Amino acid sequence: MTGSRTLGIRAFALVLPLILFLALFFVWPLVSIATTAVSDNEVARAFPNLGRVIDEWDGVSPPTPAMQEALVADIRETAQTAMGDAVRRLNTQTSGFRSLFGRTQQAVERAEGAVDLPSIDERWEDPVFWNTIRSALPPYTTRFLLGALDLQRGEAGVEAMPPDQSVHRQVFLRTIGISALVTLFCALIGLPFAMLLAVTTGWVRQVLMAAVLLPMWTSVLVRCMAWLIILQKDGVMAEIIRTLSGLREAVPLLFTRTGVLIAMTHVMLPFMILSIYSVLIAMPKSLMMAAASMGARPLAAFRTVLLPLAMPGIVSGALLVFMTSLGFYILPALLGGGDDQLISSFVANYAIRQANWSLASALGLVLLIVTVAIFALYQRLSDRLARR
Amino acid sequence: MGVIKFAWGLVCVIFLMGPLLVILPIAFNAGSFMVLPIEGWSLRWFTVLFTDPAWRLSIWNSLIVGVASSALATVLGTLAALGLRGHFGLPMTLTRIAFLLPMATPAVVLGVGMQLVYARIGLSSSYAGVIVGHAVLSIPLTILSVAAALASVDRTAERAAASLGAAPPKVLWLVTLPMALPGIVTGFVFAFANSLDEVVLTIFLAGPNQRTLAQQMFLQLRDNLSPAIAAAAFSFIIATVCVGVTGLWLRHRNAARSR
Structure with missing residues (x-):
């Protein structure tokens, strides 16, 4: 029995139940979304x-x-x-x-x-x-798909909706902006931490690793609740800021953009750290020493040796964080204000509150296409990494 | 340099772990509000959690849905991992990616789609519907973990069994599956943890009678902040630590055995 490129009958029979199950409960729902988004009878x-x-x-x-x-x-x-x-x-x-x-x-x-x-x-x-x-x-109609992008079909063809009716484009931009910021914060905090994780040994590494894995395994809901307590008025965070800055007044954090960014970074950081760490750990330890022995200052060695080698890990981590952030729903719902809701909450609102399935499907379809495109990039990159 | 590194590590560890530690005292708060510092120590919110009908129902629902969906995902995932085992090439890569896609699909999108389909086939607001939905999300986890376990199964043992006259099903049952068992159990445990955690899809699929613990926590967090949520969260964290330790122990045992 060696590896083969074709599925035998026995192998196919084993995979078949899953194919049927996913066809019925995964593919069909996505197809329904696509058809609901364009049908108008x-x-x-x-x-x-x-x-x-x-x-x-x-x-x-x-x-x-x-x-x-x-x-x-x-x-x-x-x-x-x-x-x-x-x-x-x-x-x-x-x-x-x-x-x-x-x-x-x-x-x-x-x-x-x-x-x-x-x-x-x-x-x-x-x-x-x-x-x-x-x-x-x-x-069939393109009305809902155009509506999801704040476009409509006028007499002169496709045109922008009047500004008072266009909300979706703004929400898409907000979703992309918040996801990009979270990705940036995760990279800025995650890279040095992953480097630290890669050079330490013994119990220190165990402690650092536990600090990454425990939050990652903990329910997002539980972490939302923790941040609700920390960020609330007169909460722990307000106290810290007051002590550090000497400000008398409390800075509002809960139900603000800042709070959402802090909590989202906390949720996604472990994924970024592990992604970078997996690349750094495969790198020979002697490399940085060699750079130093040849006269490179720490900063130059970091820029010319470590950063290029860590880049695949940073990029795949960034894609993972960005892709996941785009779909966030419960965290902004619990910790954000009305202006901090992402595209998912609009999809959920159209579906659950207004029963406007056509628009919910159209918005969802746009979100799905963007996410799957990033997922494809991520898969290609991790495939290439695995083959090295 | 060492001081900066130490300080950076400390700050990061506090940022990562602090939120989990905040929950612990609040769960044992004697007062009625989710604020620090707490008013005194008591178990009253755990009593609420395990006696209040709404919380009790949600705990039962989570256990039912969790066990059933994990079992479903584990069976389907194990069969598929066995079938895909040892195959390479582009078609296989595509197949694997297709099976991992549920992980990448935004939960809200899948929720809308499944609700559309459920309305047509009559699964709306039913246990079966919620169980199937959670299984779809858990399948990537079970496939990954069983496939990893199968990759480390020694093929010579299977060939030895076959050459001694064991029929393929017997080889599978007596040799392959026992050796892959830690991976299968890990997959089940991850699927269960995933189901316990799932909120978004559940909001779309569950009726009031199928409300799960996570969903109940979400609704309570949105509407009124009672420390009973912290008691539930504390139980979640303890469960997480148990699951994590079990997973690490299984992996360790597996590694020690294959050495």
Whole structure:
């Protein structure tokens, strides 16, 4: 039995249960997100009859009798709630639709048999309203994905949303900014600590290692709670700052950006330290001594010898920290203020509070794509490291 | 130079460990608030934790979901690790990466997707749904740990058993699995710890009856800060230390045995 490049039947049978399980409970959910983000059948569901005949219309001439007949049939057949959703949606696209439709619905209910729509309201002569329905009939839309990026489809193509409606781009920038800062802090604290960890021996290394591993194994929730206690008004941190700075007033820390950054750095630091440490420990100890014996000052030796060698560890640690930080949800929810919430909390809000699954899926899809791209980079890098 | 190094190490250790140490006194606080210094020592919040119906239900739920999801993840992960064992090349790398992807997917995204699927297949707000969700997140951990254990299993022992007439299933059952057992147990323990810890996916999948301990802590932290949360957190830390020590001991024993 030597290593092989193809799966035998026996091996495949062993892997199959997992493949099926993940296909059902991991791939299908992600596919559902992708389809929910681009599907839009509110209008198509409400106008099945019209959907069948409107394609034969040229879009400029007055509506054909077949279209009018189909619309009347749809008004009579479609359930009230489904029609209400569709009309609300059409009204956001062309104002006046709701009033026109309400009037038409009443008239159609009163009449029996065929109805002449322009005689109820002459606006039905206008192709604009028919075109509104037609443009909303296709079951797929880029509306939510564009909305996730604060874009919309206007008359001149894709355009930016008005500033008072655009929040997502700001939240994406905030998420990236906070993640980048956390990554930077982790690298700045983690590199010297990993170097220390690599040169110490005996019980000192045991203690330092325990200080890295114990927090890493501890629940993020528990650490959030600890930071809640430390950062609160008149808490431990406020006391330390007061003693160090001599300031009389308390600096607010809880529910601020500073607090979120401190706690996120604390959560992610062990991953950065271990990532750098794993590279440093593989480096021959004599290297730094050789650099010193050849006359390099400590700083020069660090810059020209140690830093380049440690770089793969720093980069893979940074990718891991950045990728994980992008998805943070409970820590900013517990320790941050309203302006410190990351993209995940918007996804959760749209889904849980507003039941707006389309927008939640679209935002989630953008987050997923970014995260998976970084994960792919990380995997390539750690593959290359492992092969060395 | 030595002083600076020492000071830097000390500051980092305090930063890393301090938050864990802060929890300990608060859990034994006699007063009703989560503030330091505490008013006096007592076990009253542990009594609340283990007698209050909401906390008790959440503890039971965590144990049920934890054991069931870890068992599921361990079985699936062990089978897959056995199947993938000894295979190399690009297809294998891709397969492995595909199995590790759940680890990289943001929990909120997976939560939204699973809720969409559960609504369709009728698993919303059910134990089965929560268990399956936690298992998806734990599978990478079990695969990694079993694959690492299998990599160190000596193939000559298996070949010896086969040459003495043992059928492949017998070799697997009597030779391979016992030798990989520490890795399988480690995988189970990590999966259990992971499930115990999981909040975000649970928020999406669990109904009020499936509320887990971690979720209960999250809700309490958001709404009212009772030291009962600290008592729960203290129990978490003790459990963590036990799990960590068990893991290290298993690895140590494994290393000592293969030496």
